[in-house]
Amino acid sequence: MTEPIQGTTAPGGTQPGGSFAATAVVPPGLEQPAAAELSALGATDVQPLQRAVALRCDLATLYRLHLQARLPFRILRELARFPCRSREDLYRGVQQAADWALWLPPDCRFRVDASGRAPGLSHSHYSALEVKNALVDWQRQHWGERSTVDLETPDLSFHLHLARGRGGPEAVLSLEGSGGSLHRRGYRAAMGLAPLKENLAAGLISFTGWDGRVPLADPLCGSGTLLIEAACLALGRAPGLSGPGRPPRRFALQGWPDFQPDLWETELDQARALQRDHGPQGDPLAPIVGREQDPSVLEQARTNAAAAGVGGWLDLQAGDVRDFEPPEAAGVLVCNPPYGERIGERDDLEQLYADLGTMLKQRCGGWTLWLLSGNPELTGALRMKASRRIPVSNGGIDCRWLNYDIR
Template identity: 50%
Template sequence: MFNNLNQEINLVAFLPEGLEEAGAIELKSLGAYSLKSFKCTLTCKADLACFYRLNLQARLPFRFLREISQFLCKGKESLYCEIQNACAWHEWLDPSKSFRVNVSGVNNQLRHSHFTALQVKNAIVDLQREIWGKRSSISIDSPDVCIHLHLHGPHATLSLDSSATSLHKRGYRSAMGLAPLKENIAAGLLKLSKWNDSINLVDPLCGSATFLLEAANIARGIAPGLNKRFLFKSWPDFDIEIWKSEKSSANSLFSPNKKLPKLIGCEEDNHIANDAISNITNAGFLKEIDIRKGHFRDFEFPKSPGLIVCNPPYGKRIGNEKQLESLYIELGHFFKKKASGWDLWLLSGNPRLTNFLGMKCTRRFPISNGGIDCRWLHYEIY
């Protein structure tokens, strides 16, 4: 049916805003080519083996969409017709498979994503009834096929999502704080900091330990997609032999006996500290990651310097901005007194509060964290 040898696939990768360049480097290193960067997205091309590799090994994207068809869309009637002719639906979606439709963008005639999604759904199920006399069910939470339509003026792109859930979810984090840092953002920030597995890593406000867990996974070579449910396994051109080969290659990256640097977190809230320990246990790093309960002011750094990562509250989702001034003042005193020779990378969502550190930033990267405009700030501590 399909010739998978050297098959070229057009992809869109969705990334946290600010990590597009780092994401492009990662995807290129895994074999993607013809990369183009846009806000929060990258477009690229890949063969089937590379497509599987990206889904298994890439740490930064939220999701990958595979482009199926492009067409002009002037309104609901045009959309209905073009969807039915967009691909060989009898190969891609038979009635035994459930599906859902996601829509982004608008045009002059189609301004409401819910209405547009209904038109896409109707076009598909009506065609199914013509072919088989029955139709697929709709599943929002766990579909077999996830269809994505993007409208940009009169232009429409129909794609399939490789996964029903976001790729940032690694599966180890059952317990989360009030404003958890997403795993792919943590991985991207570590990449921007140039941290590597020979450098000690300390998080004095570790929360649910996301930075430390991502560092441990990177150091041990654990591919983030190994245990995910991928929707492309039900696509008509799924190649089980290529998939087995790529999964074997991803598994071979794991170095279970590799000695890790010191990975230490500090958390004052006992409940949150227990959540962090639970996450670490789930991930299999109870012996490698050290969570110390208590206030950071009592924390003693390892003798050999390394990297400090920190995501203090911004006064937006957590904490009162005025009351947080004293926290930042105390953090600044703490770093200067106890962390001489270390590098600090701090995620700031409030530049006014960051001023209370009393430290001079040497580098900064703009990052969006949960819709908050942030900066990933580097400080050299003397």
């Protein structure tokens, strides 16, 4: 292999102790809870960034994060980090970033995504193209043939990030370990009109502190994502495991040249061992109740819950939110009402929010409400004052995860 250029990390980003740098890409607003989750799963040197969390891990921890972490979209394993003050620096740095004879044989399909900027590299498409050119030129020089670029089903997915480091502009070349966004758990073939991504739902639940000991209810549950993610958390259903009746998920890292099958099986067994039929403290899970007026959407919620393996713990009811009756013991309410993105909805939604506020104050005294708001004017129709406002982004919409104490 060619000697690394000055400033380049060791091939594969691995240090003598077996650890390497990685980045977890997370929804905006979830950086802090994601950092806490990754630390709890064994990551070290964890640092929240913007829409990401930097960390270090070894292979066992990397496998564990892919199987058990609920909040990331993807986890990127750093291959190399090097100075990048020009297109030539990028080209040369990529060619020297790893042992490409090991990582990228000609029969291996790949794709490249890029973000950020560096001198002479201001457009992500052309930055990605420069990485591709460096890789296939190296292959031609050594084998006389090259890999195919495959945007849909690549064997390797590279990610280039250009930014200003401590010593000036630098490039970070990484590999994505999942082979598809980690927010897709596989249970949600059926979705409503405005689906909440699973990892965002899991992050929102983490802010509530709900642990299965008190009732959880969603009077506007839609296709059930908030309640399903909460139940999966309380019942130890690891998000990287397939639910009942579904084939095992295949991760891209299983095709990496340094993949360790025995270590992977150990982490799979540990993830499976987390599953339980009771709450984290050993007590029966408190009631989890959802309500949905649209029969077809309600059926989607029930289908999704069954596919996730938690259908037996969710009481999903048909009916209007105005008629919602909460469980007897006070607990936590979660809700993601519509934001009024479509023309002509405003008046109807103002009445919905007003009626929701009335119902909550009449029947849910002593409960805690967490509501995802993408429209502060509509939220005002609740006639309630939030005690906490957490900024998050839902599908590109600037939202607030609002906390209310209902009296």
